[in-house]
Amino acid sequence: MKLKRVEYDQENLYVTNFIQTIKIPFAQVKQFSSRPIGKYRMVKIELLHSGYFGRVIRVFSDVDKLQLFKQITTQY
Template structure:
């Protein structure tokens, strides 16, 4: 069965490498400033770490790798991969306000990664100030899945 990747190939860099570089860089600056006796910059570096770490977690570390086939959505955090039936899709949202155009998938039931999963789609220049094509595709899939479920008599479900 063919799996179509929905998330960008840059997800690993955004999820792991960039946050790692940020934390390593700021922590290294704090250690370097402290060990050289330059305490003036330590407070600023520590505040940057406190302020930006939650933002980086919310915007980057939570990203998942997402792919789809005819029956399931596959979600990975690069350590564990789960599959969720397409029929469990409830809602799909995105925002064009952020550069990487994150997409949020909401499921009807809780998954091991939570009820809402965020991923970074491949770049699409046509969706700079509008809904990403993958968001539209997933919304159409939800709509078709709901329509098909209504056509099946309750005795056959």
């Protein structure tokens, strides 16, 4: 798995591989799912269309950040 970092605001995801950063509007997120791995969660973000990092982006998240992300994305 290639290492990526995801941040977000009220309207967009910002995905970086630490060289390139892209902005993805939440409207382009088809679905996301997560599964536990120790005290963290493996989050799978599936996009409507393939982008710079592909159609599926996987990242690790702690539970608190995942809950905030779920609250924001349920609006879209």
